[in-house]
Amino acid sequence: MTGKTLYDKLWDDHVVKQRDDGTALIYIDRQLLHEVTSPQAFEGLRLAGRKPWRIDANIATPDHNVPTTERSGPIADEVSRIQVQTLDDNCDEFGILEFKMQDSRQGIVHVMGPEQGATLPGMTIVCGDSHTATHGAFGALAHGIGTSEVEHVLATQCLIQKKMKNMLIQVNGELGPGVTAKDVVLAIIARIGTAGGTGYAIEFGGPVMESLSMEGRMTVCNMAIEAGARAGMVAVDDKTIDYFRGRPFAPRGEQWAQAVAYWRTLRSDPDARFDAVVELDGAEIKPQVSWGTSPEMVVAIDEPLPDPAAEADPVKAEGMRRAYEYMGLQPGITMGSVVPDRVFIGSCTNSRIEDLRAAAAVARGRKVSPNVKQAMVVPGSGLVKRQAEQEGLDQVFLAAGFEWREPGCSMCLAMNADRLGEGEHCASTSNRNFEGRQGYGGRTHLVSPAMAVAAAVAGRFVDVRDLDPLAQEV
Amino acid sequence: MDKFTRFTGIVAPLDRANVDTDLIIPKQFLKSIKRTGFGPNLFDELRYLDEGQPGQDCSGRPLNSEFVLNQPRYQGAQILLTRRNFGCGSSREHAPWALTDYGFKSILAPSFADIFFNNCFKNGLLPVVLDEKIIDNLFAEVKAADGYALTVDLDRQRIIKPDGSEIAFDVDSFRKHCLLEGLDDIGLTLQDADAIKAYEAKRRQQAPWLFDAIH
Numbered sequence: 001m002t003g004k005t006l007y008d009k010l011w012d013d014h015v016v017k018q019r020d021d022g023t024a025l026i027y028i029d030r031q032l033l034h035e036v037t038s039p040q041a042f043e044g045l046r047l048a049g050r051k052p053w054r055i056d057a058n059i060a061t062p063d064h065n066v067p068t069t070e071r072s073g074p075i076a077d078e079v080s081r082i083q084v085q086t087l088d089d090n091c092d093e094f095g096i097l098e099f100k101m102q103d104s105r106q107g108i109v110h111v112m113g114p115e116q117g118a119t120l121p122g123m124t125i126v127c128g129d130s131h132t133a134t135h136g137a138f139g140a141l142a143h144g145i146g147t148s149e150v151e152h153v154l155a156t157q158c159l160i161q162k163k164m165k166n167m168l169i170q171v172n173g174e175l176g177p178g179v180t181a182k183d184v185v186l187a188i189i190a191r192i193g194t195a196g197g198t199g200y201a202i203e204f205g206g207p208v209m210e211s212l213s214m215e216g217r218m219t220v221c222n223m224a225i226e227a228g229a230r231a232g233m234v235a236v237d238d239k240t241i242d243y244f245r246g247r248p249f250a251p252r253g254e255q256w257a258q259a260v261a262y263w264r265t266l267r268s269d270p271d272a273r274f275d276a277v278v279e280l281d282g283a284e285i286k287p288q289v290s291w292g293t294s295p296e297m298v299v300a301i302d303e304p305l306p307d308p309a310a311e312a313d314p315v316k317a318e319g320m321r322r323a324y325e326y327m328g329l330q331p332g333i334t335m336g337s338v339v340p341d342r343v344f345i346g347s348c349t350n351s352r353i354e355d356l357r358a359a360a361a362v363a364r365g366r367k368v369s370p371n372v373k374q375a376m377v378v379p380g381s382g383l384v385k386r387q388a389e390q391e392g393l394d395q396v397f398l399a400a401g402f403e404w405r406e407p408g409c410s411m412c413l414a415m416n417a418d419r420l421g422e423g424e425h426c427a428s429t430s431n432r433n434f435e436g437r438q439g440y441g442g443r444t445h446l447v448s449p450a451m452a453v454a455a456a457v458a459g460r461f462v463d464v465r466d467l468d469p470l471a472q473e474v
Numbered sequence: 475m476d477k478f479t480r481f482t483g484i485v486a487p488l489d490r491a492n493v494d495t496d497l498i499i500p501k502q503f504l505k506s507i508k509r510t511g512f513g514p515n516l517f518d519e520l521r522y523l524d525e526g527q528p529g530q531d532c533s534g535r536p537l538n539s540e541f542v543l544n545q546p547r548y549q550g551a552q553i554l555l556t557r558r559n560f561g562c563g564s565s566r567e568h569a570p571w572a573l574t575d576y577g578f579k580s581i582l583a584p585s586f587a588d589i590f591f592n593n594c595f596k597n598g599l600l601p602v603v604l605d606e607k608i609i610d611n612l613f614a615e616v617k618a619a620d621g622y623a624l625t626v627d628l629d630r631q632r633i634i635k636p637d638g639s640e641i642a643f644d645v646d647s648f649r650k651h652c653l654l655e656g657l658d659d660i661g662l663t664l665q666d667a668d669a670i671k672a673y674e675a676k677r678r679q680q681a682p683w684l685f686d687a688i689h
């Protein structure tokens with residue numbers, strides 16, 4: 001018998017019932033809720049006269065709509081205020097734990113979950129949000145669902161699913177200095193394309209993944225969906241286990257020991273079979289920047305932008321032409337000639353403490369270039385914000401000319417007041433460069449936190465490794 | 475959910491790959507707490523020349539006459555013909571809500587993004603995966619003939635062309651059954667309540683920490 005992959009193990013442990021038609025009823029251990037994709041689900045429950053199956057398996061926080069400026073008063077935008085209020089009311093009515101806007105534990109769901117230990121290894125985790133794959137970094141099976149499924153999980157604690165195929169993305173070797181988890185995942189998407197992972201659960205493995213911190217692993221898993229895969233995951237190791245020690249909702253005492261023994265089994269067997277294997281050499285990965293309107297339209301910072309005329313696939317070539325027109329760029333140039341109007345450091349991809357440390361290390365003693373209109377740092381949660389302030393990172397950012405904001409999704413999708421103007425370019429640590437994503441007509445360039453700061457201080461996209469360290473007044 | 479019945483509808487060609495859910499329904503409209511009313515904002519950024527606001531009356535907005543859904547010949551379209559990886563990006567179910575609210579009943583493409591694909595079935599919208607060559611052909615035929623319409627027969631798993639020729643397609647048997655019967659899958663799952671409870675009892679023995687209340 002061949003061994004099992006991590007995904008096989010997680011799947012097998014959650015099958016409630018296998019059905020004859022190839023679908024299975026899968027048990028869900030944790031559901032994360034936010035204000036945008038849950039109101040219609042609660043409404044559906046009410047209309048059908050149903051009760052949540054297991055209230056204590058849910059945890060909620062508003063993130064998409066919340067203002068990132070001072071927030072002691074009510075939200076100014078009425079539609080946003082109603083949506084956040086609806087989440088508050090629903091959680092109060094059904095008795096679901098929610099970290100409300102003023103709570104220091106409020107934050108982006110995908111930052112809050114792990115931080116609280118509400119996300120744990122071996123769990124099945126869902127949320128009405130495609131970046132739920134983030135939680136797979138801890139050896140969990142986590143994926144985004146639509147609102148009908150949010151309602152289904154609320155009502156039954158289960159989902160009807162078909163098993164996905166197994167893909168292994170093995171990142172070998174070692175990363176060079178200045179190259180981060182974000183560059184790794186952008187390089188992976190550039191390689192396999194935005195539909196490369198469709199129908200698969202991806203396990204990210206290899207020495208590079210092992211070397212990454214938990215925050216870095218979350219960054220990689222976060223963008224599995226940008227490669228088409230609903231779920232991305234990484235095997236459990238000592239780092240995973242250490243991460244949860246003492247977290248509020250992590251098991252304690254005897255249960256901790258029992259949990260750890262189980263968690264240690266959460267890795268693919270050496271003889272496990274994958275349906276697809278992709279290998280990358282970590283040493284070859286350079287700092288990456290996206291140039292187009294799809295996360296696969298990515299180049300290394302020193303590479304010329306690709307020519308659609310050289311693309312053999314006509315559908316792809318047409319997509320590239322459209323992207324050049326939207327972005328106002330031309331094939332053949334390098335990103336070094338592009339000026340960011342705004343710089344955004346935040347989102348569930350890159351707003352954890354390690355991201356802010358990496359950004360601050362570059363910002364320290366430097367100044368945001370005068371041709372950049374706005375540079376902002378939006379921590380992923382109230383607790384990340386507090387930690388950063390304890391470490392003095394806020395002062396580093398403020399001294400360099402960055403704004404220091406309250407936690408939330410912010411300019412990642414511009415549902416609140418933080419957004420790009422038409423035609424503006426943005427160096428952004430978020431995950432999607434779709435048309436209009438960060439504001440109507442806005443032009444997003446996805447980068448790592450260090451590269452975003454480098455772009456802010458240089459006033460154009462540059463290789464963070466080329467910044468002169470001597471110019472940094474310490 | 476209404477039962478999905480055999481229908482014949484005008485086909486609108488959206489000749490573009492990787493159409494993401496942000497493009498299908500931009501974020502400002504996700505602030506609604508309802509499931510309906512998204513139709514006027516379907517493809518908002520492509521359809522209108524100005525930036526749409528939630529709650530706005532769209533009837534007076536300047537239309538982008540180039541955009542396919544604004545062309546007279548595609549008015550009343552019920553079938554969307556498009557390119558690979560349709561529905562990628564965000565999991566927002568507002569995307570299928572906007573498509574059905576507009577009047578679409580079926581989408582034909584070479585491939586779909588997983589979450590979107592799944593969301594369609596929950597809303598009586600049938601996504602059909604067809605070979606890239608067949609899709610290419612359909613694009614040519616739609617563009618060549620005004621009022622080009624196809625019949626979608628889910629029961630027989632066939633697309634029927636104006637000349638009577640048929641294209642077979644695959645569909646998962648459980649999803650097909652739910653669409654044809656207009657079934658609420660929560661009700662179905664609750665029929666297995668005993669199995670869920672039995673699973674919980676067993677799992678509680680193996681992994682009790684998973685059942686510790688978070689409060």
Ligand code: SF4
Nearest residue numbers: 131347348409412413
């Ligand atoms: S930060 Fe961006 S990608 Fe992440 S949950 Fe919020 S809106 Fe979605």
